[in-house]
Amino acid sequence: MPTGVAIRDVREQLFAAAERVLLRDGPSALTSRAVTTEAGCAKGVLHRHFADFDEFLAELVRNRIVRVRLQAHELWESAGTGGVTANLAGALTEVFGSVAVALVGLITSRDVLRARLRASTPSGVPLLSEATEMIASYLTAEQEYGRIAAEADVSVLAPTLVGAGHLIFADRHSGQPAEGDVARVVSTVIGPVVRWTP
Incomplete structure (x- = not known):
């Protein structure tokens, strides 16, 4: 082999x-x-x-970042189809229903790990930053389709959705939130700017 x-x-x-x-x-x-x-x-x-354990952890996070970026492309391609709320709720569930919440906890608790990840994620929290970029890209695409209001501030909506998504998935002992709970959070955040629903 x-x-x-x-x-x-x-x-x-x-x-x-x-x-x-x-x-x-x-x-x-x-x-x-x-x-x-x-x-x-x-x-x-x-x-x-791996050179040491922190290098292993950095590669573990980078591996998950690659998955988020692949998901971002799929979400962007879904713009103009399905329901905006459903698309966003599904994306947040895919990101935070995985190991990402635990990885964010790991990143925030290890200074050496954060320092090693700065090359690929120079600002913000790795994984959360990429998830925010994913949501912002999708919302921008939906603006182009006229399904999100042109005046909507994507730079505020995207981190708001990611922060809310992270919080509702953060309690790993109570299990994942119900699909309806995620959709309700998304709908509350974007409801005022959605211009089309199926």
Whole structure:
């Protein structure tokens, strides 16, 4: 098997293990030993592929950022179709219904990790910034379709939606909010500027 394929498999296995630990036990439980134990491999495996644990964590976050950017493209392409509220509620659920909320907690609690992520996310909180860009891009596209008022301030609406989305998904012990609850939050924020509904 080519070396590149083997490394990718190990990296993905370690990322998946880290996400399981984060979802189950939270950011404070995430250690290199917890990750390798969860992945079922020796501790040295992680250090063969990453300079140190903070580099591993930075790559874990970057991996999730790539997923958000792919989602952003899909959301942007959905502009002009379906319901604006439903599209936004689905996007927020996809972002925050995953491990992103736990990753945000991890990022805010580790100074070294934040410093390493500054190259790719120079301002704001990584993941939240990319989610905000995703929502802003979508809202701008919907303005072009006339489904969001031209005078709507996307630079305010996007972070408001992301902040509200983050808050309603933040309690990992109570489970995910109901679909209707997410839609109600989105509708409350954007209702005054929506110009078309199915």
